[in-house]
Amino acid sequence: MNWYLRIRKLIQKKFPNNKFLHRYFGLIAFIIVGIISLFIGNHVNEFWQRLIILSAIYVIMAVGYNFSNGVAGQFSLDPNAYAAIGAYVAALLTMSPETKENVFILEPVMKPFDKIQLPFLIATLIGGLAAAFSAFLIGIPSFRVRGDYLAIITFGFGEIINVIANNLVSLTNGALGLKGIPEYTTLAWAIGWAIFSVFFLWHLTNSQVGRILKSIREDEIAAEATGINVFRWKLFAFTLSGFFIGIGGALFAHYLTTISPQVFTFFLTFNLLIIILIGGLGSIVGSAIAAVLFTFAFEILRVFEEGIHIGHINIPPIPGLRMVVFAILLIALMIFRPQGLFGDKEVSIK
Amino acid sequence: MDLSFIAQEIINGISLGALYALIAVGYTMVYGVIRLINFAHGDIMMVGCFIAYFLLLKLKLPWPLALILSAILTGFVGVLVDRIAYKPLRDRGAARIINLITAVGVSFFLESLFVVVLGGVPRAFPVPDIFNKEFCIGNVYISMATIATIIIGLICVSILFYIVYKTKIGMAMRAISVDFETTKLMGVNVDRIISFTFFLGSALAAISGFMWAIQFPSIDPYMGIIPGVKAFVAAVFGGIGSVIGAVVGGLIIGILEIFIVGFLPDLAQYRDALIFLILIFTLLVKPTGLFGEKLEEKV
Numbered sequence: 293m294n295w296y297l298r299i300r301k302l303i304q305k306k307f308p309n310n311k312f313l314h315r316y317f318g319l320i321a322f323i324i325v326g327i328i329s330l331f332i333g334n335h336v337n338e339f340w341q342r343l344i345i346l347s348a349i350y351v352i353m354a355v356g357y358n359f360s361n362g363v364a365g366q367f368s369l370d371p372n373a374y375a376a377i378g379a380y381v382a383a384l385l386t387m388s389p390e391t392k393e394n395v396f397i398l399e400p401v402m403k404p405f406d407k408i409q410l411p412f413l414i415a416t417l418i419g420g421l422a423a424a425f426s427a428f429l430i431g432i433p434s435f436r437v438r439g440d441y442l443a444i445i446t447f448g449f450g451e452i453i454n455v456i457a458n459n460l461v462s463l464t465n466g467a468l469g470l471k472g473i474p475e476y477t478t479l480a481w482a483i484g485w486a487i488f489s490v491f492f493l494w495h496l497t498n499s500q501v502g503r504i505l506k507s508i509r510e511d512e513i514a515a516e517a518t519g520i521n522v523f524r525w526k527l528f529a530f531t532l533s534g535f536f537i538g539i540g541g542a543l544f545a546h547y548l549t550t551i552s553p554q555v556f557t558f559f560l561t562f563n564l565l566i567i568i569l570i571g572g573l574g575s576i577v578g579s580a581i582a583a584v585l586f587t588f589a590f591e592i593l594r595v596f597e598e599g600i601h602i603g604h605i606n607i608p609p610i611p612g613l614r615m616v617v618f619a620i621l622l623i624a625l626m627i628f629r630p631q632g633l634f635g636d637k638e639v640s641i642k
Numbered sequence: 643m644d645l646s647f648i649a650q651e652i653i654n655g656i657s658l659g660a661l662y663a664l665i666a667v668g669y670t671m672v673y674g675v676i677r678l679i680n681f682a683h684g685d686i687m688m689v690g691c692f693i694a695y696f697l698l699l700k701l702k703l704p705w706p707l708a709l710i711l712s713a714i715l716t717g718f719v720g721v722l723v724d725r726i727a728y729k730p731l732r733d734r735g736a737a738r739i740i741n742l743i744t745a746v747g748v749s750f751f752l753e754s755l756f757v758v759v760l761g762g763v764p765r766a767f768p769v770p771d772i773f774n775k776e777f778c779i780g781n782v783y784i785s786m787a788t789i790a791t792i793i794i795g796l797i798c799v800s801i802l803f804y805i806v807y808k809t810k811i812g813m814a815m816r817a818i819s820v821d822f823e824t825t826k827l828m829g830v831n832v833d834r835i836i837s838f839t840f841f842l843g844s845a846l847a848a849i850s851g852f853m854w855a856i857q858f859p860s861i862d863p864y865m866g867i868i869p870g871v872k873a874f875v876a877a878v879f880g881g882i883g884s885v886i887g888a889v890v891g892g893l894i895i896g897i898l899e900i901f902i903v904g905f906l907p908d909l910a911q912y913r914d915a916l917i918f919l920i921l922i923f924t925l926l927v928k929p930t931g932l933f934g935e936k937l938e939e940k941v
Contacts, residue, residue: 444679448922455912630736
């Protein structure tokens with residue numbers, strides 16, 4: 293974090309009274325880094341390019357998840373469901389009718405989807421909206437309970453969506469999943485959506501809406517007493533969160549080109565949970581930074597899982613090592629720094 | 643759809659339900675005392691299974707000894723997990739959500755640790771011969787494993803009831819569940835009681851793991867997830883924190899699951915989803931479950 297502190301100090305010295313720059317420091321820095329990585333990404337090999345795309349997708353899903361979990365404080369455990377809905381809907385809309393006919397060998401694809409083929413942007417948006425709508429529907433019964441019980445109920449919905457993805461063969465092709473999804477998620481799309489999500493949710497979090505949601509997080513009863521319709525605002529946060537996670541899922545599908553229920557298990561939720569906890573619940577730029585760190589660390593640790601051969605030194609492959617490391621990281625984080633790297637503050641200069 | 647088919651389905655349901663009940667009792671005990679949803683309970687059951695596996699296979703112990711020894715060793719694993727992961731949070735008075743997240747972390751840690759150490763390939767559990775016998779009444783089959791599960795389950799629950807309601811340590815456990823701070827002021831060594839609770843819960847998990855393994859004799863590091871989740875549903879359904887609720891909830895969930903598969907074969911693949919829908923519906927109608935106490939919200 294040394295370079296970061298140095299830049300902060302430099303700006304403090306150079307522009308002591310520029311309030312705008314101070315407040316928006318984290319956001320501006322993130323957007324600049326995004327644009328730089330867009331240029332860098334076009335000149336590096338495919339491995340790094342794909343890594344940058346993956347980080348951007350994780351950024352979108354993480355900031356979306358953080359909006360309902362961190363900002364509004366409604367602890368849910370079903371982002372995998374919204375990612376799955378966004379991914380499946382968008383993939384069904386972009387795949388050509390011929391591909392669908394070839395992929396769905398068990399049962400033909402359901403009626404409206406067998407003829408439709410839409411451009412990528414529209415398909416992504418529809419995927420996001422479908423996820424938002426399902427979040428809305430799930431939210432209505434779920435927000436009648438809170439705390440631990442809310443976590444349980446949403447966990448249940450995550451499992452239900454996974455069971456449906458496995459068994460609703462005419463729509464999801466069952467456990468085989470969808471193959472041959474066009475690889476539309478380019479660097480520009482992924483980074484563009486990532487910057488948009490961070491920018492949009494940052495503004496919302498640091499506006500009146502954000503303050504309302506934070507008041508609900510801090511004390512629900514007090515918020516209600518000041519005239520806030522707690523239920524409606526929770527539902528709003530949850531729906532919006534579902535939208536961005538759905539967008540992330542849609543991009544993810546067009547990045548992997550093959551999706552199956554296996555991709556959207558509780559494991560994905562666990563990864564997103566680690567990301568938003570590292571970044572700090574409630575900090576949008578924090579979770580964006582954490583998403584990038586997490587994705588890179590995850591890929592670097594993959595090297596250990598596959599084994600290392602340097603000259604005569606052979607480290608045998610250790611499958612499953614990454615999850616041990618991240619589970620320990622999560623537990624240690626909860627014990628020693630439960631507020632995450634950035635707490636619930638945005639990255640700014642105070 | 644004759645009578646013996648229905649009787650067979652009921653027996654299969656009770657057999658599965660008794661397993662869920664046994665696991666759910668462990669969940670509910672820990673929750674009852676420290677209000678922690680121990681997500682890792684299913685994985686502790688897995689640990690117990692592997693301990694029993696090595697005791698039976700490598701040390702060639704007779705099964706009753708292996709069962710008791712694995713329960714004790716797993717009990718200490720549970721205490722260790724509490725000391726390392728949960729106690730620092732309790733000492734700091736961390737939010738409940740932080741506890742829940744840590745429990746999710748512990749669950750993933752145990753699973754992946756066993757994958758790293760033992761590999762993810764399923765192993766065959768050496769089922770003692772006695773459990774492979776089957777009785778036949780008319781057209782209804784009952785396996786020895788089912789009978790053993792029910793008998794051992796009843797013994798465990800009775801011992802538990804005795805400990806919780808008739809001993810001093812049980813009184814301390816109940817006191818902690820009502821008011822943590824006041825119990826401390828009364829001179830009760832709260833940490834020791836909580837450790838004991840974890841010991842009991844984990845030992846129960848090991849016993850239920852053993853019973854699970856003699857009915858479904860294939861064990862792997864991820865085996866705890868599905869029974870853990872189902873038992874968790876059972877515990878919440880019955881009212882988490884209540885031992886009776888866990889037993890009743892476990893039996894209901896087990897019987898329902900078998901009935902869905904037996905009588906509605908079209909929906910068989912959706913049984914997990916249906917079980918969760920039942921849970922969600924119950925929570926919406928009666929948020930504390932069938933036997934749960936109502937928690938008043940203090941303003």
